[in-house]
Amino acid sequence: MKKDWPLWEVFIRSKNGLSHKHVGSLHAADAEMAIENARDVYTRRNEGISIWVVESSNITASSPNQTEALFDPANDKVYRHPTFYDLPDEVKHI
Amino acid sequence: MEKLHDLQEIFQARIDADEKIEPKDWMPDAYRKTLIRQIAQHAHSEIVGMLPEGNWISRAPSLRRKVALLAKVQDEAGHGLYLYSAAETLGVDRETLIDELHTGKAKYSSIFNYPTLSWADIGAIGWLVDGAAIMNQVMLTRTSYGPYARAMVRICKEESFHQRQGYEILLTLCRGSEAQKAMAQDALNRWWWPSLMMFGPSDKDSQHTEQSMRWRIKRKTNDEIRQQFVDATVPQAEFLGITIPDPDLQWNESRGHYDFGPINWDEFWQVVNGNGPCNRERIRARVKAHEEGAWVREAALAYAEKRKARNAAATKVA
Numbered sequence: 135m136k137k138d139w140p141l142w143e144v145f146i147r148s149k150n151g152l153s154h155k156h157v158g159s160l161h162a163a164d165a166e167m168a169i170e171n172a173r174d175v176y177t178r179r180n181e182g183i184s185i186w187v188v189e190s191s192n193i194t195a196s197s198p199n200q201t202e203a204l205f206d207p208a209n210d211k212v213y214r215h216p217t218f219y220d221l222p223d224e225v226k227h228i
Numbered sequence: 229m230e231k232l233h234d235l236q237e238i239f240q241a242r243i244d245a246d247e248k249i250e251p252k253d254w255m256p257d258a259y260r261k262t263l264i265r266q267i268a269q270h271a272h273s274e275i276v277g278m279l280p281e282g283n284w285i286s287r288a289p290s291l292r293r294k295v296a297l298l299a300k301v302q303d304e305a306g307h308g309l310y311l312y313s314a315a316e317t318l319g320v321d322r323e324t325l326i327d328e329l330h331t332g333k334a335k336y337s338s339i340f341n342y343p344t345l346s347w348a349d350i351g352a353i354g355w356l357v358d359g360a361a362i363m364n365q366v367m368l369t370r371t372s373y374g375p376y377a378r379a380m381v382r383i384c385k386e387e388s389f390h391q392r393q394g395y396e397i398l399l400t401l402c403r404g405s406e407a408q409k410a411m412a413q414d415a416l417n418r419w420w421w422p423s424l425m426m427f428g429p430s431d432k433d434s435q436h437t438e439q440s441m442r443w444r445i446k447r448k449t450n451d452e453i454r455q456q457f458v459d460a461t462v463p464q465a466e467f468l469g470i471t472i473p474d475p476d477l478q479w480n481e482s483r484g485h486y487d488f489g490p491i492n493w494d495e496f497w498q499v500v501n502g503n504g505p506c507n508r509e510r511i512r513a514r515v516k517a518h519e520e521g522a523w524v525r526e527a528a529l530a531y532a533e534k535r536k537a538r539n540a541a542a543t544k545v546a
Contacts (some may be wrong), residue, residue, distance in 0.1 A: 138530065158313050158379070163528035164532035164536065178306060179386070
């Protein structure tokens, strides 16, 4: 029986102080081997100091069809931004 | 039907606005198909591209050259993997892609069907073949499909060492004995024309270019990048002191580009269609590696299952 290794998404922290960032995916038999493979595939040039792997099938993503429903409500709320408020130039450090 | 038409218009408008397309976005079937074909072909080229160079790892002339070549070949494997992953975001699975390579249904760059006869060929491949690939790939960092563009950014960052190590090999040979310089010239003679063919058929004969430009999968035509490559490479050959094997090659002041002689497209199509010097050998080597690696893939899965069962049992006890 033919069976592909499952797909894993790989996230790398490039240095302490920064978040892990998605860099791509790869196949591996389990999580530990996924980390070993990620080391070889995605960090050949010191790109990271920490690796996360998540099996791709465990990720739930929002759908592009939901984009309006999810993100439009924020569009008209300009009062959430500091530039919405008028203050005289003489007022400093604010 | 009206609805599909609308979707297509919205899609093209996004492309025209230089928006990136991401995996879950709606896209025309033909766009998806074109990308799968192109990205897979690109991935296969990286993987098959390891073979001609692998031929020289054990015979590299010094440890310095050997570690560099090993690192380069390892990079090609990594690049193949980035690209297979990018293709998989379009809904095709890895096994299908590999099968298509092995059965000859999918193509790879025809350049890798030429043999590496001398050490100078390793220099010529790095300089010319990687040089040509970089020009194409720099363009593709701006391709419209997000995962493909991101893979290209990584690849371009890594590839510039490939071209430099190749040029350095040739520079060393060209500064060596007469026999070494002759080796470099011989390699250039054999790799020059196949390198120009890497950019694909001339624009007037390219069946995919027009649509791919409209979808911004490609941002330049085959002939445009080929010209760019010739313009960049001629002065580099002059610096080496070796001669590009093209009697028609000359600077054209009015165009601001080098003119070059006609490409032998019969040879190109012969090689594309399976009749190059090494086509059969390359596929045979890939199939052999895949088949002989089957037990490793199975063992890894069996080991993963055993480890999982053991962890589950341990958790139960605790």
